[in-house]
Amino acid sequence: MPGSPGMAGLAGSGAMKDATTYFYRPIVLLFGSVSVILTVYVLWLTLHNISLLRPGQESFIGFDNYVRLLFDGRAINALGRTVLFTVAATVIEVALGLAISLLVDREFLGKRIVRGILLVPIVMTPVVVGLTWRFLLDPSNGMMNYLLSTIGLGPVDWLGNPNVALFSLLMADIWQWTPFVVLLTMASLESLPGDPQNAARVDGAREWQVLWFITLPALKRALMVVALIRAIDAVKAFDIFYIMTRGGPALSTETLNLYGYISAFTNFDISYSLTIALVLTILTNVALLLLYNLAFKAPKQGET
Amino acid sequence: MKRRHFIAFALALSSSVAASAFAQDADQPYKGTRLAVLMEGHPTTDGIQALLPEFTAATGIEVELEVVPESDITAKMLLEFSSGSGRYDVVQNNIIYIPGFLKAGYIAPLDELAGKFPADYDKADFVPGYLNTNIVDGKLYGLPVYGESTFLMYRKDLFEEYGIAPPKSFGEVTAAAKTIKEKSNGAVAGITMRGAQGIQNVYVWAGWLWGYGGEFITADGKSALGTDEAAASLDAFASVLRDYGPVGVANFGWEENRVLFQQGKAGMTMDATVNGAFNEDPSISSVVGKVGYVPVPVETDTLKGGSSSLAVHSLYISEASQNKEAAWLFASWATAKEQQIKSFALAPNSGVTSLAALNSEEFAKRYGAFKDAMLASINAGNPQYLPTVEAANEVINNAGIAVSKVLAGTASAKDALAEANAANDAALSR
Incomplete structure (x- = not known):
């Protein structure tokens, strides 16, 4: 795999290398300073008690909002749900997507049609996905319970039972985003050189051995990138939660993201909402940096 | 800019x-x-x-x-x-x-x-x-565009068939819901009400709260959800829905609740007076002319405020x-x-x-079918039905979580309301 050192070697040193910096440095500077300014501004706002119902009465309150968050059971539970949802969604989507892409990774009639169909959930807006699933999961008129009833299973209260609701949302998220994993994995499978596999087969390896020792290690980095993208999206998931349950019943689907929204737009407590958002951002960044290091700084055993 | x-x-x-x-x-x-x-x-x-x-x-x-x-x-x-x-x-x-x-x-x-x-x-x-x-x-400060109150809607045909009188207390509501569900062998839910967390379930449960002699906020601005009256009202509200309500009621908003009743799948509902207009509209309703309308019941004579909204x-x-x-x-x-x-x-x-x-x-x-009941509810309507303080939204939100928890069976009415009470006191003093 050609890495950056190769590129630098190709471009040579000295004048050429300097010239390229003129192209990317301003962009890096711009994005960097925007992020820094915004973060500092948000941090400044979280040190106040801004409420939309009390204009002009905000005062500096130090780290009170952070202390409040630390002892806010509702927020801690919401964070737990964010972690559960993110981990479950990412793991299931990547595993399922990998399985599907291995299954369809061969030439067959209608491959292009399959690929087209795979795109459908991805291009649907989450609001439409949420509404569609809400109708599918309707306890008395929904298709899901109808299908269950044909095999003699009783009605399930998909969105009204606090033990089930989060998993119903998970189901909708998996339906929407597994195809994304399939598409990316299919693309990397197609770009793999076929020679190592064929060589292994000639040497007498069985299909599962080819898959486990050759194909999967070669896909490892691609899968890590896909998992990273899905994890970032899952932490930010909001639309389907808002449409399907709004955090209910009994707070069973309230993620930290949603709690931040409710603090801002139901309680009008802007500073506390920003505190939640900032803490969530920091936690997400730390978690993703760890994952990133795991993916890219680890010994590169998978490289061909 | x-x-x-x-x-x-x-x-x-x-x-x-x-x-x-x-x-x-x-x-x-x-x-x-x-x-x-x-x-x-x-x-x-x-x-x-x-x-x-x-x-x-x-x-x-x-x-x-x-x-x-x-x-x-x-x-x-x-x-x-x-x-x-x-x-x-x-x-x-x-x-x-x-x-x-x-x-x-x-x-x-x-x-x-x-x-x-x-x-x-x-x-x-x-x-x-x-x-x-x-x-x-x-x-x-403002010009009223629309106003409404709340009332109890019941299926006259079912009540007649099963020999039930229109309920005047919440105890009678529960008894009627039980009869309807049992005598119809579960084909018709005894009662349906909004259960979705937030303003949805609070708007309806508030009628039970006031009807049991409770209130949201005391005269000196403290939360009043930690009382026995509040707990009794929430217990009754949640158990009638759990035992005799439709499947999925915990996620019902105004729309789902209204549609279920219009389709004739429930014997009673308690909601805004505007629902009467939907019940009596032949193009969308299958219960036209079969619905009776009475004021929201009360459980005690010593009320802190009326049990129908304004x-x-x-x-x-x-x-x-x-x-x-x-x-x-x-x-x-x-x-x-x-x-x-x-x-x-x-x-x-x-x-x-x-x-x-x-x-x-x-x-x-x-709207002749429910005009009199609607006017009676409006005249008795409680302007404090929902809290009207600056932090109203947060108070309602916290109460809605308590209602949702009890309805889902994840907490007892007493515990859930104690939690909401503490959260509301914090919001009111912030």
């Missing part, structure tokens, strides 16, 4: 257009003015929207009407109000937010405008209970508006009796605020 420039530009443009128009046409002094109006998605709004061309033809004022769901409207207007942008000239909202808006200086008093342009404003024609909620310290949604003029006079012309036109009477033919609207519309033949023809 961009927006501000745009608004300044638009204002300059509109005022110059208005000035030139003034010279041409003295009848339309605000010709060319553009008003930005924010209203709730509701049948009355549909009616006003359909009639807008008539307003523009008469006054030359262009109205940009933005319609958003009721649950999102407060946040949307507060964001604009707090930045002082003057983005909206006229907004619609529930009376419960008015104390907060007044304290923050977001909405303008209307008496002076009413004196200057009285053409469409007929004070005596408004239902007194509706208009009075908009008068604070003797000053008028919800009034009115038009307010933004303090930051640059077009207050044109805004008044719109608000008074939209709430005038002529428009309210015309709106009957345009959208199911039983929440009219004009006495003339309420007493019209058209109203009797369409």
Whole structure:
């Protein structure tokens, strides 16, 4: 795999290398300073008690909002749900997507049609996905319970039972985003050189051995990138939660993201909402940096 | 910044257009003015929207009407109000937010405008209970667009078949729900009510809270949800829904609840009076003529407030508006009796605020089935049914979580309410 050192070697040193910096440095500077300014501004706002119902009465309150968050059971539970949802969604989507892409990774009639169909959930807006699933999961008129009833299973209260609701949302998220994993994995499978596999087969390896020792290690980095993208999206998931349950019943689907929204737009407590958002951002960044290091700084055993 | 420039530009443009128009046409002094109006998605709004061309033809004022769901409207207007942008000239909202808006200086008093342009404003024609909620310290702040109360709706045919009398207490509601579910072998749910967490379930449970002798907030501004009355009311509300309610009730909002009852799948429901208009509409309802309407029950004689609501949604003029006079012309036109009477033919609207519309033949023809029960509920309506303090939204939200928890069976009424009580006290003192 050609890495950056190769590129630098190709471009040579000295004048050429300097010239390229003129192209990317301003962009890096711009994005960097925007992020820094915004973060500092948000941090400044979280040190106040801004409420939309009390204009002009905000005062500096130090780290009170952070202390409040630390002892806010509702927020801690919401964070737990964010972690559960993110981990479950990412793991299931990547595993399922990998399985599907291995299954369809061969030439067959209608491959292009399959690929087209795979795109459908991805291009649907989450609001439409949420509404569609809400109708599918309707306890008395929904298709899901109808299908269950044909095999003699009783009605399930998909969105009204606090033990089930989060998993119903998970189901909708998996339906929407597994195809994304399939598409990316299919693309990397197609770009793999076929020679190592064929060589292994000639040497007498069985299909599962080819898959486990050759194909999967070669896909490892691609899968890590896909998992990273899905994890970032899952932490930010909001639309389907808002449409399907709004955090209910009994707070069973309230993620930290949603709690931040409710603090801002139901309680009008802007500073506390920003505190939640900032803490969530920091936690997400730390978690993703760890994952990133795991993916890219680890010994590169998978490289061909 | 961009927006501000745009608004300044638009204002300059509109005022110059208005000035030139003034010279041409003295009848339309605000010709060319553009008003930005924010209203709730509701049948009355549909009616006003359909009639807008008539307003523009008469006054030359262009109205940009933005319609958003009721649950999102407060946040949307507060964001604009707090930045002082003057983005909206006229907004619609529930009376419960008015104390907060007044304290923050977001909405303008209307008496002076009413004196200057009285053409469409007929004070005596408004239902007194509706208009009075908009008068604070003797000053008028809003014009009621629609009002409603709550009542108990029951299936007369089922009650007759099973020999049940219309319930007067919540104990009788539970007994009736049990009979209906058992005698119909579970084909018909005993009762359906909104269970979805938040304003949805609080709007209905509040009737039980008041009916059991409870209240949200004490006279000295403390949360009152930690009482035995509150716990008893929540216990009764949740168990009747759990035992005799439909599947999925914990996620029911207004829509789901209304549709289930309209389809004849439940024996009773307790909700807003506007639901009567849907029950009696043959194009969407299969229970036309089969529904009886009675006031929300009470469980005790020592009430701190009535158990039926008084919800009034009115038009307010933004303090930051640059077009207050044109805004008044719109608000008074939209709430005038002529428009309210015309709106009957345009959208199911039983929440009219004009006495003339309420007493019209058209109203009797369409909504005669529940007119008397509705008027009785309105007259007994409790203006404090939902808390009207500055932190109202947060208080309602916390109560909604408690209701949802008990309904889902994840906490006892006492524990869930104790938690809500603590959260509300924190919100009230913040």
